[in-house]
Amino acid sequence: MSEKELARLVGDGDPRGQRELYLRYAGLLTAVASRYLQDKDQVKDVLQDAFIRIFDRIGSFRYRGEGSLRAWMSRIVANGALQVLRQENRLLPVREIPDTLLDEDPEVDAVPMDVLQDMISRLPDGYRTVFNLFVFEQMKHKEIALLLGIKENSSASQLLRAKALLAKEIKEYRKNV
Amino acid sequence: MENYTQAPPEGLWEAVEAGLPVRTAGFPWMWALAGVAAVVLAVVLLWRPAEPSVKYAPAEAVSQLVPPSEEILPLASLDQNDKGTTHLAQKDEETATIVLDDTDSVLSAPSVIQSDSEESYASEDSLPLAPLGQDDKEAAPLGQTDEETAPVNQKDNTRPERIDIVRQKTGGPVITASLIAGGIPGSAATTFDTYGMSTVANKGPASVRMAPVALLSRNRPTTNEVRHSVAMRVGALFNLSFNEHWGVETGLQLSNLQTQTKSVTGDMTLVSDKTISYLGIPLLAVYTPVRLGNFAFYTSAGPMFEYGFRSFGKEESYIGKERMTQDKTGGREQDAIWSLGLNLGAQWMIWDLGGLFIQPGLSWHLAGQGNNETFYTAHPVSFAISTGFRFTF
Numbered sequence: 001m002s003e004k005e006l007a008r009l010v011g012d013g014d015p016r017g018q019r020e021l022y023l024r025y026a027g028l029l030t031a032v033a034s035r036y037l038q039d040k041d042q043v044k045d046v047l048q049d050a051f052i053r054i055f056d057r058i059g060s061f062r063y064r065g066e067g068s069l070r071a072w073m074s075r076i077v078a079n080g081a082l083q084v085l086r087q088e089n090r091l092l093p094v095r096e097i098p099d100t101l102l103d104e105d106p107e108v109d110a111v112p113m114d115v116l117q118d119m120i121s122r123l124p125d126g127y128r129t130v131f132n133l134f135v136f137e138q139m140k141h142k143e144i145a146l147l148l149g150i151k152e153n154s155s156a157s158q159l160l161r162a163k164a165l166l167a168k169e170i171k172e173y174r175k176n177v
Numbered sequence: 178m179e180n181y182t183q184a185p186p187e188g189l190w191e192a193v194e195a196g197l198p199v200r201t202a203g204f205p206w207m208w209a210l211a212g213v214a215a216v217v218l219a220v221v222l223l224w225r226p227a228e229p230s231v232k233y234a235p236a237e238a239v240s241q242l243v244p245p246s247e248e249i250l251p252l253a254s255l256d257q258n259d260k261g262t263t264h265l266a267q268k269d270e271e272t273a274t275i276v277l278d279d280t281d282s283v284l285s286a287p288s289v290i291q292s293d294s295e296e297s298y299a300s301e302d303s304l305p306l307a308p309l310g311q312d313d314k315e316a317a318p319l320g321q322t323d324e325e326t327a328p329v330n331q332k333d334n335t336r337p338e339r340i341d342i343v344r345q346k347t348g349g350p351v352i353t354a355s356l357i358a359g360g361i362p363g364s365a366a367t368t369f370d371t372y373g374m375s376t377v378a379n380k381g382p383a384s385v386r387m388a389p390v391a392l393l394s395r396n397r398p399t400t401n402e403v404r405h406s407v408a409m410r411v412g413a414l415f416n417l418s419f420n421e422h423w424g425v426e427t428g429l430q431l432s433n434l435q436t437q438t439k440s441v442t443g444d445m446t447l448v449s450d451k452t453i454s455y456l457g458i459p460l461l462a463v464y465t466p467v468r469l470g471n472f473a474f475y476t477s478a479g480p481m482f483e484y485g486f487r488s489f490g491k492e493e494s495y496i497g498k499e500r501m502t503q504d505k506t507g508g509r510e511q512d513a514i515w516s517l518g519l520n521l522g523a524q525w526m527i528w529d530l531g532g533l534f535i536q537p538g539l540s541w542h543l544a545g546q547g548n549n550e551t552f553y554t555a556h557p558v559s560f561a562i563s564t565g566f567r568f569t570f
Contacts, residue, residue: 011509018197022190027182034183044186051193060488060508113181136178146494 003069011058018055025070026051029077031117035132036081038121046080053080078137082147085125111170119169127162134159210458210482214427400441405552407561408435408452414459416567422465426477430457434485434551451490453510453549457483459518471526478519481540485512485549512549516542524567531568538563 001009001020009017029050033043054073061072111119120128129148133139134155139147141155148155414428432455440447461479468474489507520538527533539560542553552559 013511019190022193026185026189028180030183030185030189031181040186044189044192047186047189048192048196051189052196055193055197059510060506062505062508113178114183116178117181117183 003066004063007058007061007063007069010055011061021054022051025073028070029073032074032077032132032136033081034117035120035136036078036129037084042081042084046077046084050077050080075137078132082129085129111173115173116170119166119173122169123162123165127158127165130155130158131162131166210460213460214429214458402439403550403555404437405550405555406435407552408433410561410563412457416463418463418465421468424463424465426461426463426479427459430459430481430483431455432457432483434553436549436551446495447492448495449490449492449506451488451506453485453488453512453551455483455485455512455514457481461518461520471532473524473526475522475524476520477522477536477538479517481516481518483514483516485510485514485547488549510549512547514542514546514553516540516553520563531566534565534567536563536565537561 006017006021006024010021026047029047030043033046033050037043037046050073053076061069063069120131123131130144133144133147134141141152141159144150144155145152150158410430410432412428412430414426414430416424416426418424433452434455435450435452438447438449438451459479459481461477463475463477465473465475486509487507488510490505492504492506518538518540520536522534522536524534525532537560539558542557542559544557547554
């Protein structure tokens with residue numbers, strides 16, 4: 001069943017369609033939520049709210065090609081995670097990175113996905129949020145700034161610091177492997 | 178990494194399922210109302226008033242043409258010709274028409290008929306006012322024993338040389354179809370919200386999309402201005418009149434409900450414009466107490482079921498005067514709403530085809546319905562004026 005057909009089935013309120021959507025995308029959306037939140041209970045709460053909102057609002061979803069449904073659902077999960085972070089005031093910028101590491105990009109090819117996911121989830125909240133929005137949600141710094149209530153150059157600098165921290169983590173991982 | 182997946186938390190699906198609204202079979206009101214409307218339409222299209230028929234004319238029917246003092250002979254049954262009337266005279270042009278209703282009451286009958294020739298009665302080509310059913314020229318005229326004389330109006334010494342007696346069935350169904358158009362001007366409500374995702378994000382029709390503004394507010398107040406209106410309403414209605422006073426009306430009505438939202442936080446503005454289309458089926462009882470010439474005044478009342486089936490619109494965000502984002506929104510909707518209506522109307526029959534009407538009325542949209550905040554939820558009781566043309570056939 002294509003993404004478009006699945007969206008139409010769920011839009012009709014078919015319970016089988018809802019179950020199929022869950023089985024197909026729950027793993028992906030769990031990874032999205034886990035990139036923003038470290039607490040497993042918060043991840044579950046965000047996913048539960050996100051799925052209910054997806055089923056409720058899929059009638060207004062406009063199919064724009066393969067992958068558009070996945071992107072729409074990912075955005076709903078990301079927004080839910082951001083709401084949690086915002087309510088806990090965990091989106092403030094962090095300044096802990098030695099400047100000597102700012103010019104290095106993390107080399108991720110040699111790192112397993114689950115290890116990389118774990119590294120990302122251990123980033124400070126503010127860095128992790130900007131990193132996820134820029135890399136995975138493919139938002140521009142201007143949009144990230146609008147979303148988080150920060151300046152555009154703050155978004156850029158926090159992405160740089162997130163990448164630097166990741167590079168540091170990856171270096172240490174490769175030393176120990 | 179964008180394809181990276183993780184095992185969902187344990188019990189997630191059960192938690193999601195528990196949070197979904199319970200789907201009940203529910204009575205298919207939309208289909209039921211459509212079925213009733215189809216039956217009414219079928220009756221309207223297939224039921225024809227009975228043709229005028231002539232069975233017999235009681236003596237009283239003729240008494241208006243005959244002086245009361247004259248003896249009136251009872252009349253026999255008429256033979257019907259292809260027009261349902263019996264012509265008593267073949268030649269003359271002077272005709273008196275007596276119209277009877279279902280109860281043999283006289284609806285109309287002329288009191289005086291001018292005749293050009295006093296001798297026309299005696300003409301061999303004209304039949305006397307004999308007992309109906311007879312074509313014997315020698316038959317005695319009504320009320321007379323003298324074949325040389327005919328019933329004469331004592332006042333003017335005139336007589337009808339021909340009588341058409343027509344039985345008209347009154348109270349039969351009259352079919353009308355009407356086209357309506359109108360709308361309801363909008364009203365705005367302004368609310369002031371202080372910063373907080375829980376307050377701003379949960380109010381207003383664009384609650385989800387307003388989240389970015391809420392995230393940016395940082396303890397600055399947010400002003401929300403919401404305006405609801407019925408942008409357009411058109412319809413085609415059919416009215417079946419059972420008698421002079423009572424009838425039933427149904428049909429299809431399309432309404433576009435528009436909601437415009439403007440949310441301002443500091444120098445950041447979010448603007449959304451959403452229109453939802455509703456298809457409605459009314460079922461109204463119509464009572465016409467007064468008819469004055471070409472004018473008729475009526476009242477109607479009854480329920481209406483409306484189903485919101487689609488939405489369309491746009492959303493824009495601004496920082497200062499610079500537009501940051503612009504998105505088109507819309508898609509399928511599933512929104513069901515019941516309402517009760519009460520109308521007063523006036524109609525002016527312009528010609529036989531039909532007439533213009535104007536119909537102000539009140540609608541009460543029942544609370545707790547629908548998934549969207551619209552004009553109906555903001556104004557459960559609303560006043561509207563419909564105008565249109567009513568076809569009669």
